[in-house]
Amino acid sequence: MTILKPPRYLSGTIIYLSFAATGVGMALPGSVLPILLAQWSLADRQAGLLLFLGWLGSSLGALVVRPSRVRSLAAGAFLAAIGAVGMAYSSSWSCFLCMAVFGLGLGLTMTSTSLLQASRHPLRRGAELNRLNLVWALGACICPTLATHSLRIASARAIFSFLGLFFALVGLWTLLFEPDSIADSTNRTPLRSKWSLALWPLTLVLAIGLPTGIESSMGGWIAAYVQRTQQTISTTVTAGSCFWVGLMLSRMLASSILMRRRSERLVLIQSLCTVVAGTLMLIASKASLGMLAGVFLVGFGLGPVYPLLLAIALQFSDNSAIFFVAGLGSAFFPWLTGIVSSSTSSLRTGLVVPLTASVLMLILGLRLARLTDPVGLQK
Known part of the structure; x- marks a missing residue:
């Protein structure tokens, strides 16, 4: 479905920005947790469940990556967008479902991006994955400061909405401009061995x-x-x-x-x-x-x-x-x-x-x- 192959530097920039955004996404619920607790009148037990569902979704996202890394990346970005927008407009009961979808999308995006970049840089795979790791940590690192400054002029709803819009754009970019890459099916591990x-x-x-x-x-x-x-x-x-x-x-x-x-x-x-x-x-x-x-x-x-x-x-x-x-x-x-x-x-x-x-x-x-x-x- 790729319309036009973009310049390598532009493609790499989008990939790194989206990976940094997953770091922001993973750190964001904790950064604005006091606001969410007050907004939805949640007890600590319920807040713990909210975080549990987000991280569990992220874990499951790592298991549903398909041989087409590009399509998996696009699917993950769209799921993250849906989850983020859902978090922006959810209630005290629907936020749990939205958080699970948000985490699933982030996990799918992170895993497919890592596998995609590893396949694109086979001779320097370790260095590439290390860069992705640092970019993710950078996104998580700046998230608390970004969230605090954003809350001064907007609300938690606006922050999640903006993040959802960003991931939606990443999904569209991936489908339209990123060249597809299919993993070698002969090297895939049998399901019983995988578990x-x-x-x-x-x-x-x-x-x-x-x-x-x-x-x-x-x-x-x-x-x-x-x-x-x-x-x-x-x-x-x-x-x-x-x-x-x-x-x-x-x-x-x-x-x-x-x-x-x-x-x-x-x-x-x-x-x-x-x-x-x-x-x-x-x-x-x-x-x-x-x-x-x-x-x-x-x-x-x-x-x-x-x-x-x-x-x-x-x-x-x-x-x-x-x-x-x-x-x-x-x-x-x-x-x-x-x-x-x-x-x-x-x-x-x-x-x-x-x-x-x-x-x-x-x-x-x-x-x-x-x-x-x-x-x-x-x-």
């Missing part, structure tokens, strides 16, 4: 969903937590930015020459310890500076953990079941945080969920560290 988890050690299967779960819990709840504790807009915005900035910086460092010369084992253990220390500081501190430092350390420590665990997993198999397990962690932990928060009437207590996950991740990580390549970090 098998017996290919990986149990310790790895248990650990792979923890970093994504902590990331989604912190990204989803930090704005609401800081607002209730500090009750200042500037600190609330800065806290969300600190988390995503820490995540982005650590991923940049993890792909640098300096980090490649270090042991994977050392990087993994140091990162896990940083996550635990940051989470403890965030929960224990009541001062703005301590909370901001804690949330930055959590993000900075989390950055390299999932890529390292994924690198270990790929030593055993490269089928997609392990990606789905990782996605389930990102869906369940924000939900559990909301449930604990509502049950105890304390979001501070709710954050014990990601704290427990970080301690468990450290314990499992110490056992997995011996499986890492001693030569160095291979992202």
Whole structure:
């Protein structure tokens, strides 16, 4: 259906912008969560379910990518657009369905974009995927600031509507101008093998969903937590930015020459310890500076953990079941945080969920560290 093949630089720019927009989309519900809680009169338990459905939809989106990466990308962009517009005009009950559609579209868009760009750059696939990873983190990083400035002149409805319009345009661009690419069907994994988890050690299967779960819990709840504790807009915005900035910086460092010369084992253990220390500081501190430092350390420590665990997993198999397990962690932990928060009437207590996950991740990580390549970090 491609009408005209665009210049490579223009096509690449659109692809990168759309991938950055998925980062914005994943961080946006957490960034405006205090507004959504008031707008729809949601309790923390319901807000946790809202975040759960979004991340679960994102996980499922990774499983429905078709051999045509371009059509999958277009379908994901259109679903994200429908979900975003639905979030803008939904009620306190329809928002859950719209959030699930929004997450499904984002997951489908992210996965198909990664596969599409990997196939277009076979000789520098690692570098291309790393750039996409950084672009996504950049979008998530600037989302809290963009959301706050937008709320001064508009509403959450306008923000979701604008994002929906952007994804709709991306879908149209993809259908009309991006050359199609069909994956080699002979290399596809049989369905039974794709869903098998017996290919990986149990310790790895248990650990792979923890970093994504902590990331989604912190990204989803930090704005609401800081607002209730500090009750200042500037600190609330800065806290969300600190988390995503820490995540982005650590991923940049993890792909640098300096980090490649270090042991994977050392990087993994140091990162896990940083996550635990940051989470403890965030929960224990009541001062703005301590909370901001804690949330930055959590993000900075989390950055390299999932890529390292994924690198270990790929030593055993490269089928997609392990990606789905990782996605389930990102869906369940924000939900559990909301449930604990509502049950105890304390979001501070709710954050014990990601704290427990970080301690468990450290314990499992110490056992997995011996499986890492001693030569160095291979992202």
